[in-house]
Amino acid sequence: MSNNNSNYTNPAYSNGYEFSGGAGYELPTYPFVTPPELLGAPPTTYPVVIVGGGMSGLTLAAGLAQLGVPAVMLDEDNTVGVKGASSRGICYTQKSLEVFDKLGIFERIKAKGVEWHIGRTFAGNDEVYNFNLRDRADFKLSSQPPFINIQQFYIEGYLVERIAQLGVVDMRWQSRVSACTSNGDSVNLQIDTPEGNYQLNAAYVVDCTGTGTPFHKWCNMPVSSIKRDDRWCIADVRFKVQPPTERHTWIEAPFNDNRAVWQHLMADEVWRIDYQMRPDDDPAYVSREDVLRERLAKQFGAQAECDIVWVGPYSYRSQLVERMNAERVFFMGDTAKVVSPFGARGGNTGISDADNLAWKIAAVHHNRAPAALLNSYHQERHEAASVNVQVTARTTRYLRPNDGAERLFRDATIALAKQHSFARALVNTGRMAEANPYTRSGCCTYNHPLVGRSVQNVAFTWCNGQAAHLNDLLRWASGNLLLLWFGDLSTTSAGKLQNTARVSGVHMVQVVGKVQQTSAVEAVHDATGALAAACGAQQWALIRPDSYLAATGQTANAQLIKAIATALALP
Template structure:
């Protein structure tokens, strides 16, 4: 077979699932009053599906609208491929992690090269004590597919395909949003008490509401080749700062599901997107990297350029923005899709408590207070990575050359080699409901009364916090079991100690994750597995005051102390 013929060889296209359009009740009974729904989500991508699934897991109904009838994008391009530990822990709680780990590629080791020399490597597993690995690589459409099937299993979500949102208008009394929905069977109107925009970077809802997004476009150009090789490569993340086989520009190399490799090649700023995506051109790049005899088939080829934006506000009245509708960053370090997934996990439990009437509307304000600083930090980190890989000045070039030259011999320089700081759960800064901020706790394997469990399993089901009481006396444990557990959205467990509470085995790793609290104290874990407070000499009255503040709980929720 000639080189030209081999360059054109493509794998059989993916067959993505399609779900049928079903005529909504509003069109079956057009004379009925406009239907009002507590939660309407627009966009069945990663963040919208995660939010709907998280709500359903908590027993909360929602309507999810999407203009398509499938997942991913036409052509099944790889798009997002790296799912970080925090996202995997969320998926474990939602019930799809086992499918992801079975289909995806688990990795923790990354290597960075300059020319032919390895200048830096890392192993993310060294700092992990979670049940989930640091990262799994999997094509985004698979994760979306698993989420849809889980949503259908849970049965709480009215998932409406082929439903394009037209006009969006806040109600005059401020109690919700009126939404026009366009379908193959006609258009109709619904009202949403809370509308969540998960429509992505080009959100039509954001545009209608006049929300400025301050778009910045990079001149950095890349080309993706999704490739299946006859001879496998090492299952590691390899990155070249200045690959000799790519005219001294950057290259990334990842393995995904189905034995497909994603190869990212940095291109000239003035390149022709159509030209660099031609199979014979992409094939020549692969042979330049891996040798003239490398055997492969293409799965997908496509160019891309970066853009970023960050909304000033993630909430406009009754409209909340998540995922790419709220923020877009360069793809370095897998901080895009993972951030959207974690937006959804932050918002879901807050919406659940508010629509159930257990928490005040102020709890929804905390979504922006926590997630916007996270997005701003991710934007800063990815912008620095972009400048390192594509220097814009002679000084930046000199700095990168110096760092790369020193990295093989000096630890301080290795820490400066920036090919994308990998996604990690951001701590939340102090805010009105979080005086001390909050820190994510890993999904530790634990023993509860001798039975295996984990943080994620303890947080499954209804919306509740975890109160972890450290080595309580029998009197203290009895007081919490009698006065708190039955009246508040919290499950109180003892860590060792005496008394009637369900008891976790003493675990030094757990105590370290909780901040090494003293005996008799109680650590509060929110429903999203963030440690938000520690009460020393804990009492039910102190916990009542704390939870009222941290969750904006209403007195009617039975939290009167």
């Protein structure tokens, strides 16, 4: 159903963007294409409609396209990012980079962005904490670096191009959802466009529209929310002479009235500098370029020359939905949860939301799993969201402590950290994000400490000696579960195991050491044992398309059959 009376208006931006200044960024624009519904096409029910073309929505669209699931993506704007806004999210975790590698855009991100793994924290002029993420076991095995800094709109643009290249998802720009109703078997959406309004039906709808989403109201979804009075001024600055390429944070910066400051380098030699402001500061005043230049002069010296790319105010709140879905409508990214930016737990968890849901929708769409599999999206990602809200809330209270016990605790930890190494871990400027473990998923068989955790993108070699990584096997499995068998395997046992895998819709690979003989049709070499160690060093490991370890074990018996059924929510 359609009509030619258009209710569409251009997006209105908030959250302080109206006070922004600076030269700004040039963003790509995408044309409005008249949808078939406005050309008289008969009604149809799409497998998936994604509402919102931000980071999580585009990641989901690319994931579905790669797994062969037709979908429609709607976005009310005609560009990525936010017109006139800042770089927004800039810090992307190893897990997110592994997802982007799987989707085929990591090399572009690596070429454009800035890798980093060292961070330093200061209180006044004293360094009170530092870290090197490459020294940590939970980062060192992956083929992706711990972090890359790059402006969010670059990644979103790469995703748009990748989705177009895959050709399975219909991206519809300048298309706003104005109503949503569900009839049990499908979801009906009212779409407003510049050329008229129409209705769209979908088996599943994924809401990625962000914090101001109307879907919460339409779906009667309870949301818990805490508004903070912490205020920040965000500046994107390009210096004539570059500061050291490290992540520096100040808890009490002497050049910012003893308030916090963040300093990161990102793509195009642009620095993101975040200044903590007083709660009662005027957002229009703190965003003035002359006021920012005064701050920069205090921090870098009056002689420091720079161009201001963008400057604007920022505030935040913590928010969490009661459930990650309302029947056939799923919530993702900032629609599901909102956290403070400390530790890079915002956009990165939205990327993991998308990676989690994409393979499950694909499994249901291709009749490899029942719809019950989708229930695990709430189980797993709501746990992750809850943890991230809690972790960032603690950081927020540390950086903006209330008078009394919170203030005393912060002052004490800073004083101790200046003199004693044991206290440095208590200095909390943001616990850096990593892949959240799933501790209570109905789709995991918890028989090993690593089950429910993400397996890093470990390197190995094909039998012909060429280098490869876990993501290569996951792409080969094409949305199916991946069964790795470690070590020797008789020809008879290999045949039985491969038959079990084939009947269960699982892709099986034998993993051997450098000198071992292979018996399975598909085999790889793990000369260092890194892949086996990452999977728990058992006889077999069952890995999901989102890289999470679903189960592991010692013998190919009924336990394996049950683990496969559990991972796919089979009865």
